[in-house]
Amino acid sequence: MTAIESVGSYLPTYRITAQEIGEAWDGFRARGIQEKRVPGADEDAVTMAVAACKDALADASVGRNSLATLIVGTTTPPREEGDIGTTIAEILGLENDIEVSVHTQSTRAGTRALLAAVRADGPALAVAADCPQGDPDDAIDHGAGAGAVAVVTGDSGPTVRQTATYTREFPGTRFRQRGSESVETYDATAYEREAYTTTINGALELLDDVPAALAPTAPDGSLPGRVGRSADVDSVHHLASELGDTGAASPLFGLLAAWDAGEETVAVLGYGAGSSVDAIVIEGALDVDWARPATDISYPEYLRKRGHVLSNGGDH
Template sequence: MSRTITAVGAYVPQARLPAEDVSEAWGRFDGAGIRSTAVPGADEDTLTMAGEAARRALEASSIEAADLEAVTFATTTPPLEEAELAVRLGAFLGTGDSTRHETAGASTNAGVAALADALEGDSGPHLVVASDAPRGEPDSDQAHAAGAGAAAFVLESSGGARCLSRADAGLDYPGTRFREAGSSTVDSLGITPYEREAFTETIGRAVDGLGESFDPSSADAVAVQAPNGKLPYRASGVLGVDTDVMTDHAVVHDLGDLGAASVPLSLASALAAGEKTVLGVGYGSGSVSTILALEAGESDEAGAVSGEVDFESDETISYAESLRLRGEITGGEPAGGGAYVSVPSWQRSTPQRYRLEAGECPSCGALNFLPQGACRRCHELVEYEPVQLERQGTIETVSVISQGGAPPEFAELQARAGDYATAIVAFDGPGEDDEHASAPLLIVDAEPDSVSVGDRVEATVRRIYTQEGVTRYGIKARPLE
């Protein structure tokens, strides 16, 4: 295998739902071994989480999005059932005209398999992103365990972590974790001994496929698919490893079941922490397993992997709040009215809406956002030079939209998330001359009355609203810590 992992990035929503809150609501908690789960915001989905993780990985690398040969997006819960969403992810990032885009899915093994496939390439840089937010019926094991998060990996031709070995296995175990056509929730037959057998036998078959190429017991860290906090440890026997090497970078206990992002997030954590030999053990119902053995250098060596991974959050929410955020007890598209921007018009402005592309006036040098019409400073009608704004800026004005005050297109967002703040943000220009350009945005990841004029914020891509069945994505701002 020729490519290596040179940088990683990760993103996990801030909100945490404690297991005891679910237990209080249902009289039980069926997410074995889980203390809390990560809950996506009302304007977050697997695509927006993928975009955030990917941006962080690219910032930790020496690669520009426009130079990527390929982007792979792996998920079991895409926002649309039929669409090449990796292309939209590429648009968030600004990939090149010749970049190849691929979407992988069908099982929770998709994230590990996509990473393993990309490592086998030997040409230009490749970005692999696994993002997931599985759902289940509210009173099911799957719903109680469901979390959300994304991990991204930048692959290059040298440096970083190299693949020592790969093995795959597939066995037919119908009825283990499936999602029926037209359903948004995963299910299973709930036959525990059967599911354990499928899990351990399939992983064991993949271990046999490693042969003498890699000894799992030599791994410093092991990441195993974790639909709950107990099942992965049942694989310790067939892997021949102590459970200690599985717990250090396990994410399931505090974040929940992360689907296709489960193993990738643990791998990203281990690589960012400087673990030298890391084993990733993917598993998907059906059943399939991909095992990937990686070797990285120490933190001060050429083979080290760059990037930071931080899963900490002190924002806890109640069970009722989690149902609202997930849209379980609210929903429905607004019945007309409000602003309307056609999909073709929105598409033409995606460089601005996704990546904050402004225009520089050739007459006076002022930065204009949006880059159209007369210059805000000299008032001349000009052809603007494209300029990429920085993703950080300063709040110039801010106001809070209270319940019932939202425009119709934002009514569902307000029903799910509550009051929200809007602001005019002056984003920094690329130079050192204090030039900036201002844009009106919604504020996220903060209580609406906690942001003030002068606060520093950063841009992030979120869902704006949905009309005609098509979601408009764009920039929002969140406070910098």
């Protein structure tokens, strides 16, 4: 396996607070989230992925012409059929012979992309970008954020010490029907918690030893703490409290938070409802700068930017 040479990230400019949403709905339904980032009307998984990739490439010694592979992870591609990986490659100006693949349908897509990059033959670029949404009155939409993280692999930098994957079926914990833009759950909280903790702990038990720091997928700001307690790990890192649920990018944002906190060995845990988990133990750290300026918006502005309400006031 090769090393992680550089990372890059992208966050939308717009931000809305939990208080602003809660005042509109007589309560905020996503646990542990104080604020979140909101994509603009002209932003999607592709535009965010491109921005994060450019950020990662700016710090890499590997040139764009030397990249052998591009891997994209997202649950929110802007179209149901059509290779968004080729679109990203074209915008970035990558070579025509680059191998391109896309992982989707599961929030585990981000760690799937990372694993494919570190296992690739030659320098690779992996990016996870997501902007999930739900119905305006549910916890999923209240917590849904947006953002992207990209990684360039090369010969130097943090390395992957061990990987493990654990799968056990928990149907209905999180899904999006074909043709729909809204993520749904059966809203069985205890069942969802069981699925999350059981599968993540299952992956951790397959490791030779569990690192002192975890960076799990964070659908909200509460679930990651449950994993920490059940695994007896005090250092659990995520950015859901300030970015919201960033879907496939979530565990990679957690890795950035862990590095920012000075962690040297981190288990990145990509959880996909259904359910499967990738555990990726990374040794070493990079200097990171994921913070971006934000512009606060009102709830009516939020509804328009997310397409829940059209700009003329009609329903989406």
